[in-house]
Amino acid sequence: MKNKNTMAKRCVSLALATVMALSLAGCKAGGNDAPQPGSGTTGQTQAGGSAAGEKIVNIGVTNTLNTLNPLLMDGMEMNKYATGLMFLPLMELDGDMNFEGMLADSVTAEDDRNFLVHIDDKAVWSDGQPVTADDVVYTALRICSPTIGNMAMMYYVFEGVGDDGFVAEGADHVEGITKVDDKTVRFTTKAPMSLITFNSSYARYLMTLPKHVIENMSEQELMSDPWFNRPDVVSGPYKVTEFDRDHYVSYEANKDYWKGAPKIDRLNIKIVEGSQLYAGLKSGEIDVTQNTLSAIPLEDYESIQALENVTTSFGEPITNQSVFINTTSITDARVRQAMVYAIDRGQILEQLLKGYGEVSEGFLSSASPYFDDTITPLPYDPEKAKSLLEESGWDRNRTIKFSINSDDSTFVNAASVIAAQWASVGIKAEIQTMDINTLMANAAKGDFDVMAIQYTYPPVDPYADVAWLLGGEGSWTGYGNDKINEALSKVSLTDDVGQLKELYSIVDRQVQEDVPMFSAYIIKTMAGVNKRLVGARPSVYGFLNHVEQWDIAQ
Template sequence: MRKWFKKMALFPLIGMLLITGCGSQGEGAGTAVGAASGGNASQANQLTIGITNPPLMFNPIDSDGSGSSGAVFTYRYFFDSLIKTTGPLQFELQLAESFETEDNQTFKIALHPDANWTDGTPITAEDVEFTINLIANPKTITTQRSAIFSLDGLNEKGMLPEGKDKLESIKVIDDKHLELRTKTPVDPNLVYERFSDVLIVPKHILSEVNPAELNQNPFWRSPNVTSGPYTFVKYENKSYVELAANPDYYRGAPKIEKVFIKIMPAANMVAQLESGELDMNAAQGVGNIPATEWSTVKSIESLKTLEEQTRRYNSIEINTERFPDKKVRQALAYAIDRQMIVDQLMPGTGELQDGPYSNSHPYHDENILKYSYDPELAKQMLAEAGFDMNAPIELIVPTGDRTREMAGNIIQQNFQAIGLKVNQVNFDFPTTVSKLVSGDFDLALSSFGSIIDPDGPATVYRSTAALNDMRYNNPEVDALFDAGMAETDPVKRGEIYDKLQNIIQEDVPLITVYSEFNLMAIGEDINGKGGVVDGMHYDVNTWERR
């Protein structure tokens, strides 16, 4: 069957929640001073957004090195992908004008004829080839190898084999046309979703950079050649990022002239939404409103509010090199009163999470093993495992998200209640990510999300995955991920992923704790989606202020 995208998406929008309004573009230019230091954002034709996690840089090849979610939210304003996920199995084209396959293995791509970099250089098929090969290069530090893992010619780690400098499965036809070939026929939705996360970078700017030194390149701290609807202006470290409309954007110049992304503690977000200093929160895990203050936000007359389930959950990552015994990890899971965390910290706006697929995910197994609160069983299992109860344990809880910070306090108390010597330490998000990547941790409270395709958790649980901070290694799990990717029959895929998620849940390399609903607030005078889970950045060029 031929699967294709040309001009418009073919799939229906499933469960997509939009916040829309009407009206015309506002007037006034606005200034960085007004957005960053207070004042009413609605006085100018600008948009001011609140996030909690400060970026370090803006490298879409390595989201961890960039500071993770705060950077990802920001650089999606100025780097585009070929295709964009805008809802469950809903895709829209960006840099690609068409993205089609007749055999589910060879994908033919035509780039938008008017797509240019902001320095006027055309965006070409060579830029796409360069980006993919950069991700595949073993010397490159990247979080994106899972996105290209299905392509033919990569080794078991998603890298170029020794002696190869580029993938032969990428064929450049001409400036605006190329083909990609996967190892085996795959569900096209997997390719579309994965490539939604591959933001194309400029070959003519970066081709001379040593891949091993890519993260140190100054370009990522001031990316002045980009492809998206907005251009980077400046970053006042840990204060705000300023963006300006790209007047030559190939999909139409943005109607809002400036975007300011302000970094602040979650506790400040509600007050600034109420005062008008913020137009919206980013939501999506990067700009959450504390659930305990959601009722206050909903009462603010100048805001539209909406909530939706997410495919993101908060969990405790366990360094399996320091806790190699599965029974010990299971005991830690039984020690946590997860229901109390949900009831106290997010009443009506959150839920328990069990396993690697969120409750709203179509592949979530409702019968998966659940770790109910049982402190006596936890103590018994630790004794049976011979665990040293006097060994000091460090629990990292990132700052910035009030709900997560309070959850960390409860988790620490739960562990201490069964006799564990747990000390909580707090770092900002970039520092936390650095410690996770280097393996310098015992336990850490963090969050993960997943695409709709069931291969999503491979980015975390595959032994070679970039986000596998837990150092988890189960060859059976790796083999099941391989089998699931190669299988196109949905029933057989379901059976594979049912088995896979139950093995992971029994191994418990991380303890899934809770999932918060996506709580979104946006000014009544803004005509735009707000911080929806899927596709927020897709059409920001059409947003306008009434």
């Protein structure tokens, strides 16, 4: 289990990136003064066409965008989806959270260390050249380059890659990523890995580049060449025409897309404030939003539901408002239990979230195939909380530091309720609001007693995040447990859903008992789509898998 634990601890860079992506859902870098596609400044309009008769769709998002370069990819889903429109990932999750082939038509396990990726025989680049194993091997080699220096992709798990995630400078191959034939690549890991983890952590994030187009670029050029912001050869349904990282990405259809020419001629991702989504959906300047990339404020839910031109839906509850307890600071499990018993989580869910979510215990929500619905959340019981505090000898004069994200307006309100309920049983808490970067820096230093943040544990493969957060010294919680470690060691060796459910149940039950963290609530987010837009079905996963089939109703 040593190698697997090492993997979990190294996953922190990706985990933190994911946390920040979700926690910043309602924030946008920069102002909103730049010209916006679809606003009339580029000659484009909302869905329904333009003066030229083109079909144009605007996707409204509130997440910022860092890069369109697959070699610089991190854990932020916004980057992944925007880039994946041009360079398909090998696999992707669909709306039912099953793995679906995108560039690959299959990924199979030869054994627990060797995985065969077969590229779809029909896959071709937009210039007509076939997508080959050489393209995949070339892309993987560049991801492992110490010059490019991308640690977030976590390729240290593969044979021939150092523990830092890189091959030797100037290396011309990766020992554990090899061509089998023109359409097949073998990935060999250093330690056993489940097929689920390979697909979730690697196949979903490897977006293959056209070797024949860029192979003569130096690695320094690969990091900054403007080609990546407007590539002329792609494997996906769209090509970028304009890119402003703080405001928008504009695409034109790849008419030679091998899965079929897109019906929508131009697609725009518009980065806006959450407060602008209602007005955009109402006017038609925004045609569709997605559940995790578009943070619609709760106060706008009813107004959007009332729009005659918009159909609304709710995604699976996957965004967890997690509350982490520094167990090196609050050492007695009875105190940590008392903190949960003292909170009326049902009241917070109904009054602040208007019932759009659920209360669960531990890491998993009802969206996960491993969710154990026999684990009953600790109830609101202030008398039980007082009794536990009395048993523990809790110092009622002590004040704990309760650190929260100032950008999360819903939880800022929830934190006030929680602090008041703690005070009623004898726990004094000072709420410290701060921006996300400060919160993350303090978390890394352990400079908090209790910290709350929105966190998504991938429903089909939460292993890396769970193992990190319960990884003992150096993790946010500082908590470790032998029973949990044993269960997690078995997680890496199986793809059996029933067995995984049993193993994650062991983890969540122990977490409920020792309380290194708890869930304040799990959010069920809204999405909206203009009724003129056909084939677009907002979902937590798989939203863009078949974007080429979207159309405008005539």
